Amino acid sequence: MWKIDKDQCKGCELCIAVCKNEALKPGKERNSKGYLVPEHISKICISCMMCDLICPDMAITVTREKEKCEKS
Amino acid sequence: MWKIDKDQCKGCELCIAVCKNEALKPGKERNSKGYLVPEHISKICISCMMCDLICPDMAITVTREKEKCEKS
Amino acid sequence: MRKELRIAGFGGQGVITIGLLIAKAVGQYGEQDVVQTQSYGPEARGGACKTEIVVSDSTIDYIKVLNLDTLVAMSQPAFNTYCKDLPADGELLIDDTLVKDIPEKYTNVRKIPVTAIAEKELGFRVVANVVMFGAIAKVSGVATPEACKQALEDTFPAKVIKKNFKAFDMGYNYDFNAAGALS
Amino acid sequence: MRKELRIAGFGGQGVITIGLLIAKAVGQYGEQDVVQTQSYGPEARGGACKTEIVVSDSTIDYIKVLNLDTLVAMSQPAFNTYCKDLPADGELLIDDTLVKDIPEKYTNVRKIPVTAIAEKELGFRVVANVVMFGAIAKVSGVATPEACKQALEDTFPAKVIKKNFKAFDMGYNYDFNAAGALS
Amino acid sequence: MNMQTRPKAIVIQGNQACVEGALLAGCTFFAGYPITPATEVAEVMAEKMPNTNAVFIQMEDELASMNALIGASWGGAKAMTATSGPGYSLMQEAIGYAAITETPCVIINVMRGGPSTGQPTMTSQQDVYQAKYGSHGDYEPIVLVPSSAQEALDLTIRAFNLSEKYLVPVSVLTDEVVGHTRERVVIPDAPDVYNRIAPPEGIDYKPFKGVDELGGVPYRGGFGEGHNICVDGQTHDGIGMRIGHLMEPSGNLVKRIMDKINNNIDDISDYELKCTEDAEVIVLSYGSTARVALRSVIDAREKGIKAGLIKLKTLFPFPDEMIREETNKAVRILVPECNAGKICNEVQRVVNIEVESLPKFGGAMHVPAEILSAIERS
Amino acid sequence: MNMQTRPKAIVIQGNQACVEGALLAGCTFFAGYPITPATEVAEVMAEKMPNTNAVFIQMEDELASMNALIGASWGGAKAMTATSGPGYSLMQEAIGYAAITETPCVIINVMRGGPSTGQPTMTSQQDVYQAKYGSHGDYEPIVLVPSSAQEALDLTIRAFNLSEKYLVPVSVLTDEVVGHTRERVVIPDAPDVYNRIAPPEGIDYKPFKGVDELGGVPYRGGFGEGHNICVDGQTHDGIGMRIGHLMEPSGNLVKRIMDKINNNIDDISDYELKCTEDAEVIVLSYGSTARVALRSVIDAREKGIKAGLIKLKTLFPFPDEMIREETNKAVRILVPECNAGKICNEVQRVVNIEVESLPKFGGAMHVPAEILSAIERS
Amino acid sequence: MNPLAEKYLRKEALPTIFCPGCGHGSVLNATIRMIDKIGIEDFLFVSGIGCSSWLPVFIKADVIHSLHGRSIAVATGLKLARPEKKIVVFNGDGDCLAIGGNHLIHAARRNLDITVVTLNNYIYGMTGGQMSPGTPTGGKTKTSPYGNNEKPFDAVTLAIGAGATFVARETAASPVKITKTLTKAVAHNGFSFVEVMSQCPTQAGRNIFGKAAPSDLFNILKENAVSKKGAELTSSQFRTGVLHHDEKKTAFRTVNELLKTEA
Amino acid sequence: MNPLAEKYLRKEALPTIFCPGCGHGSVLNATIRMIDKIGIEDFLFVSGIGCSSWLPVFIKADVIHSLHGRSIAVATGLKLARPEKKIVVFNGDGDCLAIGGNHLIHAARRNLDITVVTLNNYIYGMTGGQMSPGTPTGGKTKTSPYGNNEKPFDAVTLAIGAGATFVARETAASPVKITKTLTKAVAHNGFSFVEVMSQCPTQAGRNIFGKAAPSDLFNILKENAVSKKGAELTSSQFRTGVLHHDEKKTAFRTVNELLKTEA
């Protein structure tokens, strides 16, 4: 499951950069602080957690059954 | 030629320690500051300059024709 | 005669630069004394940010705002934060692309959509502040357009100066009445 | 009653230790107040060195020498440097192994060859200072021999204490008159 | 002193007396860097501490020493360092940090002749204002000034107690004379020891919120006890969060850390009076100079001059009121000190008659005759 | 200001004005370390210096910066650094070294809120006593306090000149407000520039011997000119040899380096008076606060109150005499300052009436109404 | 918010002061995962002054946010007072390598059992983008407007030269590696030093790399990170991974401990 | 007096403050022979505080006897003001490696063209014999009465790790080698660091080595000096000779110079 706490997001788009599946794309909606929050496309998300791990503001939560490690 | 400026000497006896020819030996005479100034035995001195080079107080002057280097 | 202006917006809009430009136009190329201060520090990271300019025909002693004459607001949160000491009849100049919500008590509001103008008419969002600079120059009268252009030349590299002149002119020549902006 | 002593010699003679021993004998094991100071610094590297002890039956306020009562000299240069404020009738105690030249004006001179005693009679030059300590105890009367021995025990390791007691006794029991030292 | 019944004493240097005092006060951490004439403090610590549960470390410099104190203090230790002028200068930044973070710690400065390398082996009282003003910003340190080995011990204990009570860095300014002179020192059996007060159970604990009952001092919880304390040198709120950009709360913090000292001057102040009641000439002095001054005052009284002595043992916070009261009948006030004239300015600020400064340059102490002749001159 | 004939000016921040002043004064060396709110001084230097014959270096810290100034100054450079509170604390040891070795150099301290990290982006005047007493030992620094960008320029030039003339470290205390405010600054064409005076040919030159004709200041020969100068932070004789163990000559050196400043107060002092002649209420102020005070005094006069302003531009040496004279008819003296109340103590020391302190906490400036109401209250 | 953030971060301090896309935030993220594995009760934190030094302030734990450059000295005192705790220091290339260099090398020499995590973003971020001992030669910053004329430190070489016994380097672009490496560093008995190369879009990005997008800078870090042993390096590249690990050299022990062991 | 002493020493400062048999005196002797070869007009000297730091005070030249630990920082300013001069810094293991460590590593990093000569006598001599970062583990000193619980620096490794381009070590027992090595160090364009192991009979001798005779300590130095490359070392031994020499890395240049070269 992929969740975002929009108000924590600073719109840096690092999550988009790390998502190898292009399940994230630049957002259009601004949060309360004026940042553009990325959009998530659930159906192509493989819950790899990369976005969760990289987010400097810990805005994203990915929940899945089995832990998997970064490949890069 | 071997010369010593007795009043510069602090009686440390390092010159004696470096003289491989035993041309220097502990002195008996005290200088104006109360230090025992080493005694020099000219006839066995080979003017190797080691004492001159080591003396922390530059009290010794050895003059010779040709420069020679430390071996140690 | 002392005149006090405050320009507020969010970080990245070039608000401080407007302050700097006005200060130069007045103090370096104009005829009056001027002092420009700015909020500095954590606010500079995102959030609201502001600059204040005091203009006077005599030497300025106290450098901070005593009786605010003009507030220029370039974002809604900045307006909300910094409108407090503007009297109801104080001069209010807003970028109505971004500031929408102005309490009714203000009687002297001028609106100019500088962000929209910069984006649409000039093609560069970044010059919105220079459009606003032009508008301020006109409305406040603290500096002549010539002095303002000298300030622009002193501040920006030659290769972008034309664009900035154009932006300035769009602000300076903006017809608030035509746009029905004077409330 | 305030009594002021100065002990002078060269670095390495254990002059400061004498001061420390007297101070302990008086202050720690005796009955009076005591203060011990010492010259500190460049002089400590070779050259003359000194310690001063003030003994009093009331609390000592000023800690430095005001009216020197006793000068103990263990080297000629030290004597020359530090004799200045000793009055002509002041008590002068010298190691006559090393101090040979005493101006005639001094009327109250006692001589004890502590270095010679230490070297010859005790076999350890290093205890010369303890011999002198004994002599000072006797001559000045600032501390009882018992207190002095307690000071020695507090200062030196047990394994050398006997030797030090012996040295102390040799000084304490030295017969200045017999040696014709009282001038 | 009654010589018959006098308590058991040992004869030690002032520097060692500081160590004895510190250990009695419960000092468990010493970090220092050698410097003449303070080195013996570290040396005796290095010898004594390892056999107790107290830790000695020689740091790479004085910056490190003072900062290590801060870490150790928050770790729960009672921490001390000892230095002299040059090292004290280097410690100033961290002393300010200790002040704003309310970190208890004790700094011994065995003063030597300055400025700079100055006169490393000679005495002085030149650092008294530095002790108060040496770090940038507004703060209010406590500064104690012993005049003897005994006082070095007593005031080192007091320094720890005040430090723990007011959560403030306390400087003990001794000097080369106090530090190196061997004297009788009575070691107290069980001196009063004050420890920082832990927050009572169940309260909404805020580590940096002044508590009225404690005179404006906060409770001090320990690290590792679940308080999640954030110690910050920036102005901060009661829970330690930064407020440097906020004027009023920042001002309140700085005011509070100064007020907690200034509002408790009576508790912190310590001084001795000698013949001041009827004194026309008052000598005000402190540290080793005060002993010379005492001699001069006694000598003057013997000559029939109505002289008196105020001897300060707490130098800062400065006891304005006490001095005003004690000197209000005096016609002259003399301030001998081993510096160019510093505390004379504080006294001048407080009184209306003109204060006479008796400075002393060059690393020597006054002689009693100097002060006496100043008393006599009129 | 007559707006018609006013001289050509540029609009710059106070921090940049310091740079302009320094370069006009002949500054050839800058070593610094970034710190808010002083960083722009270094940044503008870094931009401007490489195109002149002046050298910019960013050092590893403030200790290094200040010590590099000392090396550069003896190398013949006119050297400057800029910092704020925390860095200023770290520089104190070396400032004392510069004082005793009579090393000319200029330190800009753009004051921010303290103590410690304090309020990095807010203004203060909290370091005024540190500027005088921050290093250990007795010394006498010169401290200038500009109140505007123009004065930042003018007083930086003056700082270099005084530093070269009296061979002393000079601090210029600006503050966040002066440093960051953009204002009109007139750049002087060719300001008077003073350079250290080389020893006349043929004299028996002693680098550390005061010269009567120079007001007790020595001649200053350069390195590499055959003088074989030995620069030492220990007390030293005229040729630089150590005398730390000798009382009288050591005392004489320290006295001389203080006297050369104190005996030349009239030359060093700089202040402005506004309506003091007939003033009953005198406001004494300095730095950015003095501009607020000026407004309040003008407002008070408009209300018919006989108020006047003494604005100090040289803070230390403190102008005791001038203040005594200018306030001798006043019934009240107010000292507003952006700190807990510091210079008010200096004034109190000098005058007999009670000085009223108007402290300001929290990193803000006074508003004119505050001072005005204090003037009105009576 | 992420449940780990919920659990371990100090809500009253959020959002972090970090700019959008600042690498320091990712390191914070990776750090709390390390903490989560080990147990937060074991830790005390210390930092200096700088953006990087704000990192532990956001963690719900006991923290000393100390003076610029002094974090390791403070940590030394703290460790000696609380030897049972794991002390982790966070600081920056400026804090640790410029003003704090002496404390770094001395803690390394002593082999003091603490962990130092230095976030090297090539610049002084906090003060607005001046050169640091991490700035590459030629790099333009506010105090090197013509390009940096100095050479940067290789922090890893420096720490090894000073005697550190666990030395590693990672980048903010590899959060999983950071978590792993920090876990090892904290477990090491002795002085452990971890340099984390981090992106600073606001200052280093704009000034040095001419790029402000976090993802661009992030990619630069990835490109420059070389984990393969012995691989040749270009001038901008650096080695990553655990680069030195000496478990034989004993960690600092107080004299008290030594005397007890002997007795 | 020796005619070289006559020529190069400051008579009013003699005798030196060095104790009898102090190795620092022999280094002074060797130094003036180096100076004699090159020409004293080329030099300016800087030192810190410590017995070792007194060395240049005895030389008839322009000298800054600076603050404890700050010699290299002072020398940095002096070098930038007088780039045409050879700046030689003398300091001790305490001055350079303890309190002065940060300036050492930064001058090394910058590859500043100065020469630093550190006289390592294993101890703080001047202040009366406390432990230093040169004190061997176990060494008894006034502040390590139970034996030093810390590890000393290897100053050579440290300097190399920090970026120094000429690094050498000699002992006070080999004066001819000192003269030669100093000559090379001074000739090197870039940061040169020479550690000279020196005997301190008064403090290190008595406290650490249990020997007070200068010649005994002198022999210990000789025994521990290993000049053969690659030879195994016992714990008390150290390598001598020129141990690192990199002539390719360019020396520090000011931005001014760089701009001139580019133009």
Ligand SMILES: Cc1ncc(C[n+]2csc(CCOP(=O)(O)OP(=O)(O)O)c2C)c(N)n1
């Ligand atoms: C003594 C002192 N000098 C300077 C400063 C100003 N200062 C604050 S943070 C900083 C640099 C921080 O750089 P770095 O450690 O690399 O952290 P970053 O912000 O880049 O993460 C400086 C110079 C200070 N606070 N204290």
Ligand SMILES: Cc1ncc(C[n+]2csc(CCOP(=O)(O)OP(=O)(O)O)c2C)c(N)n1
């Ligand atoms: C800031 C400061 N701290 C401490 C001192 C005291 N001090 C003087 S010399 C010295 C140590 C010298 O040791 P080293 O550099 O090894 O020289 P050595 O005497 O052994 O040759 C110390 C700690 C000082 N002068 N200044």
Ligand code: SF4
């Ligand atoms: S990484 Fe986090 S902060 Fe950045 S855009 Fe994605 S969700 Fe927002």
Ligand code: SF4
């Ligand atoms: S969990 Fe993986 S696939 Fe899903 S959005 Fe995040 S990075 Fe992309």
Ligand code: SF4
């Ligand atoms: S080496 Fe020199 S000082 Fe030492 S004994 Fe020989 S001559 Fe005297």
Ligand code: SF4
């Ligand atoms: S010159 Fe050589 S042989 Fe002669 S005394 Fe000296 S060391 Fe001995």
Ligand code: SF4
């Ligand atoms: S300035 Fe740089 S380092 Fe600091 S928070 Fe912003 S991006 Fe991060």
Ligand code: SF4
């Ligand atoms: S104390 Fe040691 S280093 Fe200092 S002069 Fe004496 S022998 Fe040399």
Ligand SMILES: [Mg+2]
């Ligand atoms: Mg950084």
Ligand SMILES: [Mg+2]
């Ligand atoms: Mg040494």
